[in-house]
Amino acid sequence: MSKVKLAVIYYSSTGTNYQLAKWAEEGAKENGAEVKVLKVPETAPQSAIDSNPAWKANIEETKNVPEVTLDDLEWADAIIFSVPTRFGNMPGQVKNFLDTTGGLWFNGKLTNKVVSAMTSAQNPHGGQEVTTLALYTTMYHWGAIVVAPGYTDPVLYSAGGNPYGTSVSVNQEGKMVEDVQGAVKHQAKRTVTVAEWVKKGNK
């Protein structure tokens, strides 16, 4: 059987979720997956970006990361989303992208994708749980199979014990507060493992 194809789709204004996505890539590759790290297209006005040096720098730093396309969704056996919280929900940029998937959805091309999600926020309880669950709600519309980490490995506890998906708090200086690298890698491996079962069974 061919390798599990994993799309790690992230949106990141100042770099946190890009880092989470890179760690997910590492974990998934260790588990034998073929991985694409893909960024959600930026739809904010240039003036907003220019007003925030960290945002501008991150866009520059990730300019070579390909933007996610509908073809990537069709290509993927599994998808891991990594997105920040904005007022207890995903950013508009991410919803804009998800809203373009109506054609794929209508043609049943999103069924049985194995999906999982990660988030970040500035406050420890700033919407990490509900943002992850909002992504899963949309995934149910797709007919996806949702694989959250639960408490399937001890490494998850030290990362904050978020059973819906790894989440991290980012302090005023833009640094991650919890050490979540291990949790991200575990979540990615688990996603790939379940995707492999589904891919084998569903051929």
Next chain:
Amino acid sequence: MSKVKLAVIYYSSTGTNYQLAKWAEEGAKENGAEVKVLKVPETAPQSAIDSNPAWKANIEETKNVPEVTLDDLEWADAIIFSVPTRFGNMPGQVKNFLDTTGGLWFNGKLTNKVVSAMTSAQNPHGGQEVTTLALYTTMYHWGAIVVAPGYTDPVLYSAGGNPYGTSVSVNQEGKMVEDVQGAVKHQAKRTVTVAEWVKKGNK
């Protein structure tokens, strides 16, 4: 005391939520409120709009409705949102707008707004409940006061009995399935009534 100021903020691609917004305006005015009906700025590409005649026609029909601004949020004592469901969540357009409220939020300008929400979807259980609740989740971040209809009037039962906010299903021909006009007007009146209590108390 001055009248309660109500902003009815809607997003509508093919007209349903514009109609709900107009009914809300009627109900609120009957209860003595000063009302602005305001549309969320369209952020979809022109090509998407052009591919859907009903969408294009609605944009033409509502071209004189003012777009909502941050000043409108500051002006309002109460806000009623009316938005369609897209994959179990609000449309990207709406989230894009909400994401621009960080400055107002940071300065405490959104605290104690009295809010309520309405939705539409194509299927009877196509995300009406969760879309409304997703809006309320964001409202909690604002420090708003959330006033859902519950079952506070018999008219709500005939409209589908959605206690989180009036919701309507739209069939393949674009027609509303349930008769929700009475429910919308009740929800608008209730929102204005509570906003009046808050305005009087909070002066």
Next chain:
Amino acid sequence: MSKVKLAVIYYSSTGTNYQLAKWAEEGAKENGAEVKVLKVPETAPQSAIDSNPAWKANIEETKNVPEVTLDDLEWADAIIFSVPTRFGNMPGQVKNFLDTTGGLWFNGKLTNKVVSAMTSAQNPHGGQEVTTLALYTTMYHWGAIVVAPGYTDPVLYSAGGNPYGTSVSVNQEGKMVEDVQGAVKHQAKRTVTVAEWVKKGNK
């Protein structure tokens, strides 16, 4: 490989969810599963039951249905829950049972169960969506794999198009409003299919 073992766990006061459970059993057996239909233990006081003839009659009618035990959860490869809505969440009886699973959870015995859920309510938008999603939230804690129906079959549209799980409205006479038998059977088959993939892969 041995057959997929499916536990259909329901709570029913007046019979609706017992009927949904029986249809799920039919669908799952047609897909080759070994099925147990199991009721959640009643924890309401006898006086409450006695005050409602339909509740009392249903308890009498289902007295030979075995009560679900923790051993059943361990036995199952897949679980379908069928529960009514009570104020936008599962009934206390169901939560009482789920709260007893801490020992199994702690020992990792609930990981990778393939789960799906169905609901009923008296109003068309009486909490069907959020009750299903509340069950899935608990399932994420277990480390389960959540398989919602999405829009994976046309039969789901005529049943109300609830992508999170089949749901039905029950009128004042206790009759189901929508025809959901086909949707229930499809959801059961889909659950068994995915569970078979997981069972094969995870051996």
Next chain:
Amino acid sequence: MSKVKLAVIYYSSTGTNYQLAKWAEEGAKENGAEVKVLKVPETAPQSAIDSNPAWKANIEETKNVPEVTLDDLEWADAIIFSVPTRFGNMPGQVKNFLDTTGGLWFNGKLTNKVVSAMTSAQNPHGGQEVTTLALYTTMYHWGAIVVAPGYTDPVLYSAGGNPYGTSVSVNQEGKMVEDVQGAVKHQAKRTVTVAEWVKKGNK
């Protein structure tokens, strides 16, 4: 006008939410409210309680705290719930109690109660957000007015910045990790303030 009547309704197995309830009482009294601290009736089997010394001790320590009754709900202008998370939702004990409010609900006796909620969990992201939101979902059915803390005071940030309601993590030794006393008192005062506006307006 008579004082705002506040019911602080808690469920606590080992004492955390009893402590939160006591702090809420303090804050509310400082804001001039008449307060009843009330416990949700225990419905777990005695054997479960006996197997956990901390649970048994807390039951003994709080034996003189009155159990909440339906009359208390009718009496209250405002209600603050304080409950632990169990698998991402409220405990069965709490749902059992809420399920008994159908008669009050049917007679419109729960309309316009001003409500707010607090939670605890063992992991920092162990369901604090969704448990609070699940309580609010039920409150919408009641026709209640939901007043979450948002970010209405700087003290909330040091308590974890949960905008839906104060939440606390409890470590293996049963000690609270965050310092939430100030946040609880602020939330209680805010709830009383809004309840006073509603009471004045709604007379």
